[in-house]
Amino acid sequence: MEDEVDRLVAAWRRERPDLDVEPLEVLSRVSRLARHLDRARRTAFAEHGLEPWEFDVLTALRRAGSPYQLSPGQLLTQTLVTSGTMTNRIDRLTGKGLVKRLPDPDDRRGVLVRLTDDGRDRADQALAGLLAHERELLAQLTSTQQGELAGLLRQLVAPFDNIP
Amino acid sequence: MEDEVDRLVAAWRRERPDLDVEPLEVLSRVSRLARHLDRARRTAFAEHGLEPWEFDVLTALRRAGSPYQLSPGQLLTQTLVTSGTMTNRIDRLTGKGLVKRLPDPDDRRGVLVRLTDDGRDRADQALAGLLAHERELLAQLTSTQQGELAGLLRQLVAPFDNIP
DNA sequence: CGCAAGTATCTCGACATCAAGATATATCCC
DNA sequence: GGGATATATCTTGATGTCGAGATACTTGCG
Numbered sequence: 001m002e003d004e005v006d007r008l009v010a011a012w013r014r015e016r017p018d019l020d021v022e023p024l025e026v027l028s029r030v031s032r033l034a035r036h037l038d039r040a041r042r043t044a045f046a047e048h049g050l051e052p053w054e055f056d057v058l059t060a061l062r063r064a065g066s067p068y069q070l071s072p073g074q075l076l077t078q079t080l081v082t083s084g085t086m087t088n089r090i091d092r093l094t095g096k097g098l099v100k101r102l103p104d105p106d107d108r109r110g111v112l113v114r115l116t117d118d119g120r121d122r123a124d125q126a127l128a129g130l131l132a133h134e135r136e137l138l139a140q141l142t143s144t145q146q147g148e149l150a151g152l153l154r155q156l157v158a159p160f161d162n163i164p
Numbered sequence: 165m166e167d168e169v170d171r172l173v174a175a176w177r178r179e180r181p182d183l184d185v186e187p188l189e190v191l192s193r194v195s196r197l198a199r200h201l202d203r204a205r206r207t208a209f210a211e212h213g214l215e216p217w218e219f220d221v222l223t224a225l226r227r228a229g230s231p232y233q234l235s236p237g238q239l240l241t242q243t244l245v246t247s248g249t250m251t252n253r254i255d256r257l258t259g260k261g262l263v264k265r266l267p268d269p270d271d272r273r274g275v276l277v278r279l280t281d282d283g284r285d286r287a288d289q290a291l292a293g294l295l296a297h298e299r300e301l302l303a304q305l306t307s308t309q310q311g312e313l314a315g316l317l318r319q320l321v322a323p324f325d326n327i328p
Numbered sequence: 329c330g331c332a333a334g335t336a337t338c339t340c341g342a343c344a345t346c347a348a349g350a351t352a353t354a355t356c357c358c
Numbered sequence: 359g360g361g362a363t364a365t366a367t368c369t370t371g372a373t374g375t376c377g378a379g380a381t382a383c384t385t386g387c388g
Contacts (some may be wrong), residue, residue: 002322012291015226019291022310023298024303025314027301029321030198031201032244032321032324032325033194033317033320034197034199034301036244036321037194063179072336072338073335073336078168080196080199080200081375082377084375084376088374107383108382108384109299109382110336110337110384111337120325127176127180127308131184131220134187134191138187138191141320141323145319149190149316152316153313154165154304156197156301157168158304159196161167161168162166217345220360235366235367236366236367246345247368248368249346251369253344272354273354274365274366
């Protein structure tokens with residue numbers, strides 16, 4: 001089955017036969033797939049009354065395990081946003097009663113963000129919904145292929161995650 | 165080499181052993197890799213004085229071949245943004261002298277967006293720069309692996325690109 | 329000890345995006 | 359042909375994000 005990137009690459013080969021556009025076969029597909037995923041996730045989360053960014057923050061805290069708290073700095077590295085964005089997110093989640101800020105007992109510069117009981121439930125429900133949707137998307141691939149794909153992607157992401 | 169998604173999945177297995185989080189192995193990596201790529205592209209384009217969104221529009225027109233023109237609607241489907249966004253982008257690119265709007269001779273509702281000579285040169289230069297950067301990122305994989313990866317990604321993206 | 333450099337978080341202004349609605353034109357069918 | 363429906367683009371208002379700078383506290387070095 002052909003996709004938009006096949007057409008994109010064919011067009012470049014026609015217009016710029018002097019260039020090797022092979023890298024686009026992988027990386028343009030990653031970018032485009034990510035945009036489609038964003039849209040799909042937005043609709044999946046809407047069923048649970050959450051925005052994607054809310055899900056990102058709540059689940060990061062949920063994964064941390066009891067007592068479900070992390071510093072804003074730890075949340076930054078997990079969600080790949082800037083500090084100004086995270087402050088804003090925490091403010092809004094606090095307003096909705098899904099998280100609360102606590103002073104860090106070990107460092108008076110810092111704070112800890114903790115999930116409320118309500119926030120934990122919302123995160124758990126939304127995760128189950130997300131996984132159901134994602135399983136449908138991945139039905140295009142066999143289990144073996146999914147494993148191969150995960151492995152290849154890991155090799156590309158690892159340098160970003162380990163050198164910062 | 166371990167990546168952030170390995171840690172994420174391990175955390176979920178510890179916190180929610182009742183759930184099958186296998187889909188995240190693929191799709192979370194796609195999302196995270198895309199965010200890293202966005203940042204890398206931003207710096208690559210900065211060398212040529214372009215923003216990523218400017219590159220997206222200019223190269224779509226460049227790929228169309230002489231006379232390098234497309235309708236706003238065609239640009240929408242290629243760049244995955246909304247119509248309001250595209251209007252804004254065309255306005256700004258027009259202001260920078262990289263594209264210009266022409267009336268569509270066949271449909272008086274429509275317009276055609278055409279690349280200027282300056283816009284074409286900028287697109288060509290930025291593309292070469294982008295490919296150089298991307299080749300470095302992909303050096304993690306053999307040529308064969310890149311082909312496999314492209315094929316697997318195509319299977320996931322194709323439904324989005326062909327059913328809309 | 330005391331000061332410089334580093335770190336954690338927040339503030340603020342600019343900006344790109346989106347969604348929904350408005351406008352103008354085209355197409356379809358009776 | 360004429361009116362309903364569809365299409366192409368633009369407008370508007372709200373919103374989330376970024377990036378640079380500010381503040382407060384901590385750490386390291388002399």
